Amino acid sequence: MITAYQYQDNILHTTQLTCSDTIPEGTLWLDVFQPEDDERQWLATYFVEEVPEEDDFNEIEASARFYLDKDGLHINSLFPQRVGQDLRTVNVSFNLRKDFLLTIREEDVGLMRLLRNYLRLGRLENMTPPDLFLELFNLKVEYLSDLIEDVYTVLENVGEQALNAEELDDIFKLITFQEDANGKIRLTLLDTQRSLRYMNRYYRKVLSEDNVKDLKEMLADVDSLMPHSQFIFDKLNFLLDAAVGLSGLQQNKIIKIFSVAAVVFLPPTVIASSYGMNFENMPELDWQYGYPMAIGMMLASAVGTYLFFRRKGWL
Template sequence: MITAYLYQNQSLQSIELTVSDAIPDGTLWLDVYQPEEDERQWLSSYFVEEVPEEDDFNEIEASARFYTDKDGLHINSLFPQRLGTDLKAVNVSFNLRPNLLITIREEDVGLIRLLRNYLRLGRLDAETPADLFLELFNLKVEYLSDLIEDVYTVLENVGDQALNAQELDDIFKLITMQEDANGKIRLSLLDTQRSLRYMNRYYRKQLHDDNVKDLKEMLADVDSLMPHSQFIFDKLNFLLDAAVGLSGLQQNKIIKIFSVAAVVFLPPTVIASSYGMNFANMPELDWQFGYPMALGMMLASAVGTYLFFRRKGWL
């Protein structure tokens, strides 16, 4: 699906294009979502170099994610995407030109929808493709900040729950989910930092002063968020160690109960075993009070062992 966006008189107009259409005059943004082969062929007519493929989006080396050629500035960037309670990182390919921004993506991105809504409502003022690009990255940085705050909130609740041994299974699950989310947040932060630094280094001359100011502010915001992400990793490790320790204590308590029970019933077992032997010369076998005596000895030995443990503070 190909959508052209024209931003005129502080209002956004969107036009759905087909392969038989040309890009309308005054288009600032061309958004290509899950392009078919014929749409890629149509798009190739607007590229001097080749159109980025889906495999190119997932490359991690800097030379494949950030580069400049005859078509302008190319940046492949990760965008966080909420899927229920899970967090996913989605790659979006950007081609920034002096008069046009082209985005190519294979998956839906909530921040792109948010950008469109803000433009329609007039909450953002974007007059150039660079304005659109920077506004989208600004929304991305703000969203990453919100995600970090959400992780903080969850970890505070996990810290309280860690004192309740009955909820250890839920705690381990929450810690695992938050570790995965924080890893993707940190990856998006690093990717955003690399993207903006590359733009600041190799595309700065094409930006006006306000763009450069916004760029520096976003870099400062990303730099300030990185320590928070590292702190979350440290806190996650601490909570995981605490949960493992509590789990070990819980298991030790159970093993301790079985151990004490085994020792408490050891003397009665010895007595019962002794009088369970079938030797001829055992006077107590013919004694009238032999059976009650054996039961009394077993009970007294069990109670005595239990009281001894209590006195030593082992129970």
């Protein structure tokens, strides 16, 4: 699906394009969502170089994710996307040209919907393709900041729950979930930092003074968020160690109970085993008080062992 956006007098005009159409005059943003083969062939008519393929989006080499050619600036960047309670990362291919911004993506991105709403509401004035690109990245940095704050809030509750042994299973699941989310946040921050630094280094001459200012502010924001992400990793490791330690203590208590029970019943077991032997020369077998004596000895040995443990402070 190919959608062209024209933004004139703070009014957004949307046009759905087919392979028989041409890009409307005054297009600010051309968004291509899950392009088919015929749509890629249509895009190729507007490219001097090759059209980026889906496999190119997932490359991690800097030379594949950020480069300049005759078609303008190319940046493949990760965007965070909430899917229920899970956090995912979505790759979006950007081609920043003098006339318009081209985006190619295979999945939906919530921040791009938010940007379209801003344009519809007229909240953005005198937009140019670089302005649009930087505004979308600015929304991404703000959203990443909100995600880090959400992780902080969750970890505060986890710290309180970690003292409750009955919720250890839920705590382990929550810690694992937050570690995965924080890892994706950090990965997206690093990718954003690399994208903006490349743009600042190799595309700076094309940008306006306001664009350069916004670029530097975003880089400063990303730099300030990185220590928070590292702190979350440290806190997650601490909470995981605390939960594992508490789990070990609970297991030790259970094992201790079984150990004490085994030791308390050891003397009665020895007595019962001794008098349970059916040898011919055992004088107590014919004794009238032999059975009560054996029972009394077993009870006394068990109680004596228990009191000894209590006196030592082992119980």
